[in-house]
Amino acid sequence: MDILFILIPVAIGLGLLGLAAFLWSMKAGQYEDLDGAAWRAISDDDLPEDEGKRD
Amino acid sequence: MGYHDRDLSSFVTDVGDGIVHMDLAVEGVRCAGCMAKIEKGLAGLPGITRARLNFTSKRLAVEWSDGAIAPDTVVGTLRDLGYRAHPFDPGAAKSAEAAEARRLLKGMAVAGFAAMNIMLLSVSVWSGNITDITPETRDLFHWISALIAIPAVAYAGQPFFSSAFAALRARRVNMDVPITLGVLLAMGMSLAETFTGGRHAYFDAAVMLLFFLLVGRFLDMNMRRRTRAQAENLAALKGETATKIMPDGSTRLVPVSAIDPGDRVLIASGDRLAVDGVVDVGTSEIDQSLVTGETAYAAVAPGDRVYAGTLNVTGSLTVQVTAAAKGTLLDEVNTLLEAAQTARSNRLRLADKAARWYAPTVHTAAALTFLGWVLLGASWQMALTTAIAVLIITCPCALGLAIPAVQVVASGLLFRSGVLLNAGDAVERLAEIDTVVFDKTGTLTLPEPVLADPGAVAPEALRMAARLALSSNHPLAAALKVHADGLAPVAGAREETGRGVAAAIDGIEHRLGSAGFCGVSADAARAAATDASSLVWYRAGEASAVPIAVSQGIRPDAEEAVRLIAERGLATMILSGDRAAAVDAAADRLGIEDRRAGLTPADKIAVLDALKAAGRKVLMVGDGLNDAPALAAAHVSLSPVTAVHLSQAAADAVFLGDSLMPVVRSIDISRRARRAMDQNLWFAALYNVLAIPIAVLGFVTPLVAALAMSGSSVLVTLNALRVRMGPDRLGIAPQPKDGA
Known part of the structure; x- marks a missing residue:
């Protein structure tokens, strides 16, 4: 059962990593505008200037 | 840009480094295209450092180097892009609620993380307890669980602890009291078990309970914030502003919160008053319908009192702002309002009503369990453990979700019905x-006047009158404007304040306005007048003037x-x-x-x-x-x-909107929601009737508690979601006859 001494810290560490990622994303304001984020993903803003000018 | 008669500088806040910030509510944002158009359009202005539109709240945050552009330019640019925008009053922006929502979300994340990890350990212990787990391994798992659970509960449980504490201090019991008690007892007992190397720890139950309840609370909070944001945007777009006359005689548009008693404000004809005051200069007619319900206009002269919410119809006024003085209508309203609101705050919410019988019942059951087992000769540790197990299993997980879950679903439905x-x-x-x-x-x-009978006016005359109305600020002109059929305003039209609009079209003079303005004799005007509507006259060239009846339409x-x-x-x-x-x-x-x-x-x-x-x-x-x-x-x-x-x-x-249907729809949705709430409360009661005997007899293990808790939470949530389903989901279908 010595494997537990590796697996449990790994499990908790991964969980903490997820928690930290979530808290970071929240602090970065990623949940402020959920509808807008969905639309921004499909906008052509990141294309080179000449291609993105269609709107 | 023609927008420089307004000074919006009081809406701008300094954020440091020579950068200033302004928030605007934007109307008409519907798609990603609008977002890109607005942000790119503003980015083109000199000095703009940031322009970001929040699509969810329809608010735009703009920042620029101080002095590079005037705030008017931003609003003007947006108008040129086709969006009506109004700066947000920085004094009205509430950040406390946003902070509270973030706090709940963080608590939820922490509780979720803890629940998952503790569950991982708990499942191992449960399966180990019936197979071959060594006591050392079990103790290790319990210790790790405790180390995760203690900080998690201390952090995520705060909203409940503080609310319960506040209620107890006021000698009341709310739903958070049994929640807090249950969580703290579960933690205490589990810690005791861990210290003594016992078999059962309830860390998972305590943390999971907090997680479920936080989910309910967060959803509730989020929905309320969303509707609140919408309401605030509408308020901003309605322009809760006033034109303040500065000591040097210049005027500047400021948010209402920046107006103090004693200030003087300018109210142009067609403007709605945002403040109460006494007329200083000018005479006019005031539409008080929003204030007293009276539809006939009232004449005002210097010295007369005018109220916020009324509409200045004819002349322009300078008003000296007053606070609500004794004996005025506003004072009376405020006094009555305070009395009514005090009475209202005594009203009990359904959830608190449930808590009133719930908490004493389960606490008595727990106490009786302890006494019963002691009298039957059990050890006091065993009696105490069983009594605490009663409290844990009856902890109002389902009850705490029963009402918020339905409320969230119902307010979402209501939101979509306007x-x-x-x-x-x-x-x-x-x-x-x-x-x-x-x-x-x-x-x-309707809040705006409409034509009493559009068919009574010749179509051509109506079109021309409507076209003239486009150049007018007069409230009655609003009734005609909608009949303009997309015609452009007449170039060179001039409005004589309080009298009417005149314009030359193809060399013929067209006039729209009062009887006198259109050359109608006082006798003829009196003959045409009716009690139910107001008349606007239209005259083309030398033809005889046509009366157009405008009334408050149903x-x-x-x-x-x-x-x-x-x-x-x-x-x-x-x-x-x-x-x-x-x-x-x-x-x-x-x-x-x-x-x-x-x-x-x-x-x-x-x-x-x-x-x-x-x-x-x-x-x-x-x-x-x-x-x-x-x-x-x-x-x-x-x-x-x-x-x-x-x-x-x-x-x-x-x-x-203009429709009265939302009233009917809100009654329908609420009745359905109330039925679901009642069902959920009955379900929670039934759950307790079944769970208490099991717990009293000492059969509750952490596994049973976890299953019962999550099972009942999922059931009440599913029942809440049922409110959205059914034949009358979107429209207004016949109401079932079994109304509450």
Whole structure:
């Protein structure tokens, strides 16, 4: 059962990593505008200037 | 840009480093294209450092180097792009709620993380307990669980702990008291088990309970924030601003919060007053319908008192701002409003009512369990463990979710039907009503005037009159503007304030305005006048002038809405401050028998009190300043979005648009929601009836507790989601006859 001494810290560490990622994303304001984020993903803003000018 | 007559600098805040910030509510944002268009359009302005549109809240944050551009330029640019925008009053922006929501979300994340990891360990212990786990391994797992659970509960449980503490200090019991007790006891007992190397620890139950409850609370909070944000945007777009006259005589547009008593403000014709005051310079006519319900205009001269919410019709006025003084209408309204709101705060929410019988019941059961086992000769540790297990398993997981879950679903449905909730418990109260009381002016009738009979005017004359109306600020012109069919305003049209608009088209002079302005004799004007409507005259060249009747139109679907309300078995009634003739006309058309006219705010409250004394539960629908106390005094209240600020704040919910259907729809949705709430409460009661004996007999293990808790939570949530389903999901279908 010595494997537990590796697996449990790994499990908790991964969980903490997820928690930290979530808290970071929240602090970065990623949940402020959920509808807008969905639309921004499909906008052509990141294309080179000449291609993105269609709107 | 033609926008430089406004000074918006009081909406701008300094964020440091020479950068200034302004928030705007933007109207008409519908898709990603709008977002890109606005952000790119503003980025093109000199000095702009940031322009970001929040699509969810429809608010735009703009930052630029101080002095590079005027705030007007931003609003003007947006207008050129085709969006109406209004700066947000920085004083009105509330960040406390956003912080609270972030706090709940963080708590939820922490509780979720802890619940998952502890569950991982707990499942191992449960399966180990029936197979071959060594006590050392079990102890290790319990210790790790404790190390995760203690900080998690201390952090995520704070909203419940502080609310329970506040309730206990006020000698009340709310739902958070049993929650707090359950969580703390579960933690305490589990720690004791861990220290003594026992078999059962309830860390997972405690953390999972917090997680479920935080989910419910976060959803609830989020929905309320969303509707609140929408309401605030509408308020900003309505322009709660005033044109302040500075000591040097210049004028500047400022948010209402920046106006103090003693300031002087300029009110142009066609403007709605945002402040109360005394007329200093100028004479005019004032449309007080939003304040008193009276539809006839009142003449004002220097020295007369004018109120926020009224519309300045003819001349321009300089008004000296006053605070609410003794003996004025506003003072009376405020006093009545305060009294009504105090009475209202004593009202018990459904959840707290449930908590009132719930908490004593389970706490007594736990105490009896302890006594019973001791009397039967069990060790006191065993008796205590069993008693605590009773508290843990009955901990109101389902009960805590039963009502919030339904409220979230119902307020989402209401939001989509154009009803924004101010009060979270409005849904449960809306379901109980048996009488609907309407205000007339602005509630049953449209807030803007409409043509009394568009067919009575020759189409060509109507088109030309409408085209002229486009150049006018006069409130009556609004009724004609909608008939302009996309025609452009006449170039060179000139408006004579308070009289009318004149313009030359193809060499012929067209006039639109008062009888005198169009060359109609006073006798002819008197002959054409009626009681129910106001007349606007139109004249082309030397042809004889045509009268166009404009009146307060009944909302287009008011008749159907009133009929549907009657169909649901509810009594209807009109309480109006307007003249009897005007009230009778509207009431007869809508088929409302019970009507009272010429009421003061105190009269309205008296009628509501009489109804309450007779055991009736009243839904008050009103918009005027004179309705505000009645809105607060009624069992539950609705207000159209065009209502004055005070009334909107006093109402439990605000509905959007010209239709009266949201009133019917909100009753329907609330009744369904209330049924689901009752079912959920019954389910929670049934759950406890089953769970308590099992716990009292000492059969509860952490596994049983976890299953019971999550199972019951999922069930009540599913039942709440059922509110969205059914045949009348989107439209207004016949109401089932088994109404609550």
